[in-house]
Amino acid sequence: MEPRKESKVMTAAEAVSRFVHDSDTLVIGNYTEGSPLALIFEVIRQKKRGLTLFSQSGNIDAEFLVAGDCVDRMFSAFVTKWGGRSGGSMIERYRMAGKLQIEDYTNFTYNAMLTAGAAGYSYMPVLPAIMDTDVFKERGFMGDNKFGVTTCPFTGKTIPVVPAANPDICLLHVQRADKYGNAQHWGGLGSTVQACLASKQIIVSCEEIVDHDVVRSSPHHTIVPDFRVDAVVKEPWGAHPMELPGYYSTDLDMLGIIGYFISQENGFQELIKEWIFNLPDRASYIQHYIELFGKPILDAYKARPYYSAPTNYGIGTRSLWDENGRNISMSVNLEEMDKLIVEKGDLVND
Amino acid sequence: MTKPYTRQELIVIAVARQIQDGDNCLLGIGLPTVAGAVAKHNHAPDARLMMESGIVGFDPLVPPMHIADACCTEGYSYAIDLFGMFTSIAGCGFLDKAVLGVAQIDRYGNLNSTYRISETGERQRITGSGGAPEFISYARETILTLKGGEFVNELPYLSSPGYLNGGNDRDSRGHYPHGSGPSILITPNAFFGFAPDTRELVLHALAPGVPFEKVRSQIPWDLKVANELETFPVPTDQELDFLRCFSPRSCFTNTVADELTISGTFEKMAKRQAFLDRCRAASQK
Numbered sequence: 229m230e231p232r233k234e235s236k237v238m239t240a241a242e243a244v245s246r247f248v249h250d251s252d253t254l255v256i257g258n259y260t261e262g263s264p265l266a267l268i269f270e271v272i273r274q275k276k277r278g279l280t281l282f283s284q285s286g287n288i289d290a291e292f293l294v295a296g297d298c299v300d301r302m303f304s305a306f307v308t309k310w311g312g313r314s315g316g317s318m319i320e321r322y323r324m325a326g327k328l329q330i331e332d333y334t335n336f337t338y339n340a341m342l343t344a345g346a347a348g349y350s351y352m353p354v355l356p357a358i359m360d361t362d363v364f365k366e367r368g369f370m371g372d373n374k375f376g377v378t379t380c381p382f383t384g385k386t387i388p389v390v391p392a393a394n395p396d397i398c399l400l401h402v403q404r405a406d407k408y409g410n411a412q413h414w415g416g417l418g419s420t421v422q423a424c425l426a427s428k429q430i431i432v433s434c435e436e437i438v439d440h441d442v443v444r445s446s447p448h449h450t451i452v453p454d455f456r457v458d459a460v461v462k463e464p465w466g467a468h469p470m471e472l473p474g475y476y477s478t479d480l481d482m483l484g485i486i487g488y489f490i491s492q493e494n495g496f497q498e499l500i501k502e503w504i505f506n507l508p509d510r511a512s513y514i515q516h517y518i519e520l521f522g523k524p525i526l527d528a529y530k531a532r533p534y535y536s537a538p539t540n541y542g543i544g545t546r547s548l549w550d551e552n553g554r555n556i557s558m559s560v561n562l563e564e565m566d567k568l569i570v571e572k573g574d575l576v577n578d
Numbered sequence: 579m580t581k582p583y584t585r586q587e588l589i590v591i592a593v594a595r596q597i598q599d600g601d602n603c604l605l606g607i608g609l610p611t612v613a614g615a616v617a618k619h620n621h622a623p624d625a626r627l628m629m630e631s632g633i634v635g636f637d638p639l640v641p642p643m644h645i646a647d648a649c650c651t652e653g654y655s656y657a658i659d660l661f662g663m664f665t666s667i668a669g670c671g672f673l674d675k676a677v678l679g680v681a682q683i684d685r686y687g688n689l690n691s692t693y694r695i696s697e698t699g700e701r702q703r704i705t706g707s708g709g710a711p712e713f714i715s716y717a718r719e720t721i722l723t724l725k726g727g728e729f730v731n732e733l734p735y736l737s738s739p740g741y742l743n744g745g746n747d748r749d750s751r752g753h754y755p756h757g758s759g760p761s762i763l764i765t766p767n768a769f770f771g772f773a774p775d776t777r778e779l780v781l782h783a784l785a786p787g788v789p790f791e792k793v794r795s796q797i798p799w800d801l802k803v804a805n806e807l808e809t810f811p812v813p814t815d816q817e818l819d820f821l822r823c824f825s826p827r828s829c830f831t832n833t834v835a836d837e838l839t840i841s842g843t844f845e846k847m848a849k850r851q852a853f854l855d856r857c858r859a860a861s862q863k
Contacts, residue, residue, distance in 0.1 A: 320702070362736045363711060
């Protein structure tokens with residue numbers, strides 16, 4: 229049964245143009261795995277400016293957004309220094325140049341802000357040991373609002389808390405979605421669900437758009453429901469060169485090249501020009517990759533199937549009427565039912 | 579007689595030996611995950627390996643690239659999210675061991691992975707604290723590894739609490755599980771513990787071929803030494819065979835591994851070379 233709803237399928241260019249605005253707070257929904265790089269490249273291509281970025285792991289996704297001059301401020305728990313210890317990262321270069329402010333949290337406290345936001349709470353308790361660290365004591369652009377302290381009304385214990393975060397827009401890449409926006413993801417969960425549900429608007433890109441029946445038969449994979457999603461974008465290889473279980477592994481060669489150029493500042497700008505600005509979309513990005521390096525190299529990273537055991541959602545009682553048309557509890561058929569209604573029912577139109 | 583092995587292999591296997599069968603063991607990325615795989619394929623087949631993204635009970639086929647890398651394993655036994663990992667597993671006391679890498683450490687096992695101070699006095703980002711602060715706080719025990727990191731008298735930034743000011747300071751705060759904290763630190767040169775009373779770093783063993791002076795020169799305080807030094811664990815051929823197959827780059831220093839990887843990648847594809855040359859030329863403009 230197809231629900232009577234409108235399709236939200238559109239191109240990345242249209243989705244980003246409609247739903248990402250200058251000065252937005254933007255959260256990268258994926259927790260490193262399956263990073264929404266097709267959508268991120270489009271944000272850079274459309275020259276969005278002044279973003280506050282939630283980037284938990286400071287991966288190449290954040291490196292690209294920062295080096296694309298899109299980001300002024302960043303919530304961070306980690307910056308993966310792709311350029312190595314000495315080579316640093318674009319994020320670090322922008323910070324050192326005074327072009328980027330970073331507020332440091334831990335993986336858990338970063339997540340807890342989004343968990344509060346996703347639950348509709350104004351704050352979330354976090355594990356108390358954080359109070360002994362400089363992560364708690366040092367305040368950046370969040371100032372006094374970085375952490376708070378409250379008292380448990382039941383035990384009297386002191387509890388550190390973080391404020392709720394509700395980003396304006398979440399970018400998410402998943403394995404599959406239906407055209408209404410039910411997004412299905414499996415693999416490292418991280419903070420992905422909280423990042424989505426905390427956000428005011430969500431753009432989902434996916435490797436495949438599937439029939440609604442596929443979603444209905446596997447609701448345990450739906451991490452964000454259709455009514456929260458604003459746009460669905462079909463983007464095969466949408467996370468490349470990062471990985472996505474069931475579809476492809478990390479492209480170590482491409483990542484090695486990106487890492488190399490993160491260590492060479494000007495080289496990275498050249499990379500952005502060649503792979504983002506000179507290409508209109510992800511399909512042409514993949515085409516460019518194939519032309520440069522050859523299809524066998526890309527294909528070598530494709531996943532070999534390893535299927536989850538089928539999940540049996542079958543039920544025993546599919547109808548309250550047996551094969552002879554009799555109700556299984558009251559032992560009447562529909563004809564007898566009509567008579568019983570007249571005889572024993574609390575009739576209105578008597 | 580064991581086959582020739584490198585100092586980098588020595589330390590991976592020393593760390594692996596700390597993981598026991600049946601442990602619920604959280605692994606940081608890099609050396610800890612490689613050591614976890616060695617343990618699982620040698621002496622601890624029932625160790626339950628975990629990554630903080632909520633990938634629990636995994637058995638890596640290749641070294642994970644990052645802490646949410648579900649593509650390092652075909653399946654795993656439990657998919658929880660990061661919030662549950664830190665609260666229901668670590669916070670509620672179900673994490674036996676955390677194995678974490680160290681960037682900077684002080685004498686009481688406190689860690690800094692956020693900023694170091696450069697020679698010109700500027701703050702330089704290391705990485706950020708990631709998951710270490712809560713894991714070292716709430717795991718029953720934490721094994722530390724230090725490969726490229728350093729010992730410092732005073733941390734410029736305390737990211738992750740060890741024994742704080744030493745003695746019973748950690749326990750007296752009232753919010754750490756009793757007896758938790760860093761138990762062992764393994765470096766390519768030595769094996770350390772923490773004194774039960776003062777909680778200060780103590781040298782327990784020297785790695786083969788490493789003179790005491792070398793270890794002492796890297797530590798900017800008066801290093802305490804155990805009354806009797808123990809023997810540093812030495813790899814077996816079986817462990818080495820697995821390690822070399824599982825993670826060839828772990829057998830070399832990062833510099834050599836990076837050189838081999840980059841030249842390997844670039845040699846593989848002449849077209850990539852042309853692309854690289856163009857970018858190189860552009861970066862030198």
